[in-house]
Amino acid sequence: MVPLPPVGYPTRWEADVVLRDGATAHVRPIRPSDADLVAAFHSRQSEESRYLRFFAPMPRLSSRDLERFTNVDHVDRVALVATVGEDIVGIARFDATPVRAGAPRAAEVAFNISDAHQGRGLGSVLLEHLAAAARERGIRRFTADVLPQNAKMIGVFREAGFEVRQGYSDGVLEVSFDIDPTERSVDVMRAREQRAEARSVQALLSPSSVVVVGASRTPGSVGHRLLADVVTGGFTGTVHAVNAEAAPGELLLGVPVLRSVRDLPGPVDLAVVAVPAAAVVPTVADCASMGVRGLVVVSSGFAETGPEGLALQRELVRIARANGMRVVGPNSYGVVNTDPAVRLNASLYGQVPPAGRFGLFSQSGALAVTVLSSAQRRGLGLSTFVSAGNRADVSGNDLMQFWLDHDATAAVGLYLESIGNPRKFSRVARTLARKKPVVVVKSGASGFGVPPGHAVRASRAPFEAVDSMLRQAGVIRVENVHQLFDVAQVAVHQPLPQGVRVAIVGNSDALGTLAADACVSWGLQVVHGPVAVAPYAGVESFTAALEAAFADPDVDAVVASWVPPTPEPDPAVAAAVARTAAAGAKTTVTCFLGTRSVSAALAGASGPDVPADAPVVPSYPTPEDAVRALAAVVRYAQWRRRDRGHPLAPPGVDLRAARALVEQALAQAPDGLTLDAEQTRALLATGGIDLLARAEVRSVDEAVEAAERLGWPVALKTVGEELAGRQDLRGVRLGITNAAALAEAVADMRQVFGRRADVLAVQRMAGQGVPCMVRSTEDPLFGPVVSFGVEGDPLDLMGDVAYRIPPLTDVDVAELVRSVKAAPKLFGHRGTPVMDVDALEDVVARVAVLADALPEVAEMRLSPVLVAERGARVLGAEVTLAPPQGRADPDRRTLPT
Numbered sequence: 035m036v037p038l039p040p041v042g043y044p045t046r047w048e049a050d051v052v053l054r055d056g057a058t059a060h061v062r063p064i065r066p067s068d069a070d071l072v073a074a075f076h077s078r079q080s081e082e083s084r085y086l087r088f089f090a091p092m093p094r095l096s097s098r099d100l101e102r103f104t105n106v107d108h109v110d111r112v113a114l115v116a117t118v119g120e121d122i123v124g125i126a127r128f129d130a131t132p133v134r135a136g137a138p139r140a141a142e143v144a145f146n147i148s149d150a151h152q153g154r155g156l157g158s159v160l161l162e163h164l165a166a167a168a169r170e171r172g173i174r175r176f177t178a179d180v181l182p183q184n185a186k187m188i189g190v191f192r193e194a195g196f197e198v199r200q201g202y203s204d205g206v207l208e209v210s211f212d213i214d215p216t217e218r219s220v221d222v223m224r225a226r227e228q229r230a231e232a233r234s235v236q237a238l239l240s241p242s243s244v245v246v247v248g249a250s251r252t253p254g255s256v257g258h259r260l261l262a263d264v265v266t267g268g269f270t271g272t273v274h275a276v277n278a279e280a281a282p283g284e285l286l287l288g289v290p291v292l293r294s295v296r297d298l299p300g301p302v303d304l305a306v307v308a309v310p311a312a313a314v315v316p317t318v319a320d321c322a323s324m325g326v327r328g329l330v331v332v333s334s335g336f337a338e339t340g341p342e343g344l345a346l347q348r349e350l351v352r353i354a355r356a357n358g359m360r361v362v363g364p365n366s367y368g369v370v371n372t373d374p375a376v377r378l379n380a381s382l383y384g385q386v387p388p389a390g391r392f393g394l395f396s397q398s399g400a401l402a403v404t405v406l407s408s409a410q411r412r413g414l415g416l417s418t419f420v421s422a423g424n425r426a427d428v429s430g431n432d433l434m435q436f437w438l439d440h441d442a443t444a445a446v447g448l449y450l451e452s453i454g455n456p457r458k459f460s461r462v463a464r465t466l467a468r469k470k471p472v473v474v475v476k477s478g479a480s481g482f483g484v485p486p487g488h489a490v491r492a493s494r495a496p497f498e499a500v501d502s503m504l505r506q507a508g509v510i511r512v513e514n515v516h517q518l519f520d521v522a523q524v525a526v527h528q529p530l531p532q533g534v535r536v537a538i539v540g541n542s543d544a545l546g547t548l549a550a551d552a553c554v555s556w557g558l559q560v561v562h563g564p565v566a567v568a569p570y571a572g573v574e575s576f577t578a579a580l581e582a583a584f585a586d587p588d589v590d591a592v593v594a595s596w597v598p599p600t601p602e603p604d605p606a607v608a609a610a611v612a613r614t615a616a617a618g619a620k621t622t623v624t625c626f627l628g629t630r631s632v633s634a635a636l637a638g639a640s641g642p643d644v645p646a647d648a649p650v651v652p653s654y655p656t657p658e659d660a661v662r663a664l665a666a667v668v669r670y671a672q673w674r675r676r677d678r679g680h681p682l683a684p685p686g687v688d689l690r691a692a693r694a695l696v697e698q699a700l701a702q703a704p705d706g707l708t709l710d711a712e713q714t715r716a717l718l719a720t721g722g723i724d725l726l727a728r729a730e731v732r733s734v735d736e737a738v739e740a741a742e743r744l745g746w747p748v749a750l751k752t753v754g755e756e757l758a759g760r761q762d763l764r765g766v767r768l769g770i771t772n773a774a775a776l777a778e779a780v781a782d783m784r785q786v787f788g789r790r791a792d793v794l795a796v797q798r799m800a801g802q803g804v805p806c807m808v809r810s811t812e813d814p815l816f817g818p819v820v821s822f823g824v825e826g827d828p829l830d831l832m833g834d835v836a837y838r839i840p841p842l843t844d845v846d847v848a849e850l851v852r853s854v855k856a857a858p859k860l861f862g863h864r865g866t867p868v869m870d871v872d873a874l875e876d877v878v879a880r881v882a883v884l885a886d887a888l889p890e891v892a893e894m895r896l897s898p899v900l901v902a903e904r905g906a907r908v909l910g911a912e913v914t915l916a917p918p919q920g921r922a923d924p925d926r927r928t929l930p931t
Contacts, residue, residue, distance in 0.1 A: 055155075060117045065104065072122060089181065123150070124147045126144070139175070155226065165926075181205075181206065226927065227435075243274070248276070249275035257277075270376055276297075328362075333365070334365045351427050372386065392447060394418070430453075433446070460506060472507075472510065475514060494811070508670065527650040534558050537586060558661065561588050580592070612651055626653050679843030682847070715911075717884075726909050728795050734781075744797065749800075776796075800900050805909075806897075812889055814919050822850050838850045870903060873905050897912075
């Protein structure tokens with residue numbers, strides 16, 4: 035039984051992590067009750083390891099030592115342990131050193147990793163988590179005394195990506211380094227995360243041995259189907275079966291049946307679990323005792339059933355991860371790997387999909403049948419398939435990490451009902467999309483909520499933010515499964531188009547016109563054709579027209595259509611398209627009217643002039659389907675060629691000062707607050723943002739005094755979110771040049787607004803320009819969300835707002851500003867002056883950097899930001915702070931809870 039944590043125990047520091055070999059471990063703060071576990075850990079260590087840690091033999095730890103090591107305050111003295119099962123396998127700690135004037139707070143660190151678990155990356159994981167805990171406590175620098183022969187620990191520090199300084203004293207290596215994340219340290223951490231998570235998925239998809247737990251004698255039952263599919267699918271490894279009621283020596287489908295997992299002759303890589311929900315947790319415990327590496331849980335009856343099922347699901351994941359196992363499911367439809375060296379069909383889909391180069395992930399177990407059937411019907415071969423079910427552990431993020439370096443996968447598709455960690459999804463998807471097309475069906479656009487069983491934090495971000503996040507990551511978003519496979523056929527089989535210029539060739543004027551209309555609708559340029567040969571023209575005429583299209587240097591892609599004169603497509607026409615497309619090496623899509631599948635028309639095209647390795651040319655039932663799929667891949671290719679930009683690093687940003695200001699404000703108001711004018715000005719100043727001074731006044735005399743101090747001419751404004759900036763309500767008076775005019779404006783305001791004008795604001799005039807809004811909000815699911823809009827009717831009436839998810843690049847910022855419909859107002863629309871967009875982008879960049887670094891900033895709204903021909907002035911700002919909720923993609927490796 036796990037003991038209750040002591041009072042003051044920072045549970046937020048607990049985390050499940052994936053290690054270098056793909057197995058899992060648990061990281062948590064040390065507890066006083068860990069004394070016996072620490073003593074056992076120490077006794078298992080070699081003499082050399084003890085000496086390297088304590089600079090002395092230390093054969094055993096005294097009770098005084100154990101008391102000191104396990105009783106910490108979690109503030110100035112912090113210790114973390116890594117556990118596998120019930121055993122401690124790593125310990126890391128820091129002790130804050132005395133504060134020196136003018137120097138950042140520092141702490142001395144020490145690590146001790148189990149001899150039996152060396153080489154699994156525990157040291158680097160513990161360093162990440164210890165550094166994150168230290169930063170939370172205001173510590174910015176680590177120091178350590180290390181014996182020169184302790185090469186492994188010195189390597190952990192050096193390879194972490196921090197700038198390490200070192201020196202010698204009395205034969206000891208003195209190491210020190212700042213622990214604020216750097217670009218290199220973050221890159222190192224993300225690379226390690228990718229390799230570890232990829233290996234954990236590899237273990238699930240390429241096992242050398244499988245056990246089906248709950249294998250049933252009853253044909254048609256889930257347990258019988260799973261075993262039958264593994265066996266008949268031709269799995270190349272060893273198969274075991276477990277049935278609690280098995281008779282001695284019983285065989286099922288030629289596989290010996292055991293009564294318990296504990297009766298297995300040795301360790302097994304993968305357990306496929308199909309037992310009643312109540313029996314799953316004991317089964318997982320049995321698997322842990324036998325060294326099983328991964329689980330596919332097909333059983334239902336978990337989070338999708340309500341709170342009791344959710345608790346059972348969490349216990350399932352807790353036991354699995356604590357013992358090194360990843361989990362697919364529960365409520366999963368199974369997994370498939372068509373690699374001839376593996377041939378794993380651990381799913382409920384009776385027929386092994388054809389081998390191919392498309393990786394497929396489905397959250398929905400119910401839709402897994404549809405997804406696999408669609409792939410089968412179209413002849414689109416799969417490399418791998420995973421149904422996540424309730425997605426309690428393994429998610430689409432894990433699969434994308436795996437596919438990144440999986441040479442057998444050329445493109446990937448994901449059917450997502452929810453995104454549990456959009457911040458990480460955006461990061462991982464962007465990396466993958468730079469190498470391979472990522473096609474996503476994201477349901478939930480109607481706002482009908484998260485499906486039962488999917489544990490996702492509530493999000494306040496609009497659906498447009500999800501759409502923006504997907505576009506920002508280079509993902510090809512489609513509306514349904516039909517479009518998923520339409521796009522996949524181009525992405526898998528055809529070269530990426532070099533541009534938007536299209537040739538249209540066919541044997542029907544009507545089909546050519548439909549294709550051309552679709553091209554215009556989807557933003558493609560028809561530069562060749564439409565060309566239509568006679569309806570009954572021979573293959574030679576059609577081939578000549580195709581060859582002319584491919585030979586045109588202004589053409590990037592070809593849309594070929596054909597109306598068969600007979601009910602069956604002419605193989606000679608299919609061969610002509612395949613041959614010409616292979617020789618032309620340009621992106622090609624076809625419409626063979628009346629033919630629904632690629633296999634029926636072109637996948638089997640052959641002939642003496644068709645190369646054996648010629649790319650398959652996808653065929654669609656309508657020209658519109660063909661063009662829509664082509665356009666999606668064209669946009670993806672444009673994104674991939676686009677300059678990635680550089681991470682934002684605007685000069686003059688002092689994040690350390692910003693953190694100090696935020697921490698000081700929240701110390702006075704732990705539940706959150708809206709900053710006053712001076713606090714707001716100070717916080718923006720740490721980001722290099724100058725807020726134009728203004729004064730809130732309650733009388734004419736105060737207004738005149740403020741105007742004299744700020745400088746004439748001035749503007750008079752209402753204050754408060756309801757009226758601020760509402761020129762349509764006459765809530766702003768501009769260009770006031772003297773005291774009499776100001777007194778008249780105050781009186782007029784109070785006549786119009788009554789008591790709502792008791793407090794007014796006086797601000798120096800900022801000149802003419804386009805007023806804009808720049809905003810960041812901290813979302814429980816997305817983390818920071820930066821939005822932009824042009825003030826006035828575009829924002830108030832049309833909701834013309836664009837979104838991006840930090841961290842951003844300079845290219846992201848430029849695209850954000852240009853993506854609103856009212857953007858032409860900034861670029862000389864109808865002869866108006868061109869505004870200083872560079873200055874506006876600088877303001878947006880500074881807001882994005884502050885928002886990314888400060889999760890305590892619940893909302894930061896700059897409005898208006900007046901963009902002039904030269905410069906951009908921030909006239910108004912409001913900042914709200916709240917206790918941080920914990921971002922889903924923190925600055926250390928951790929699995930979602």
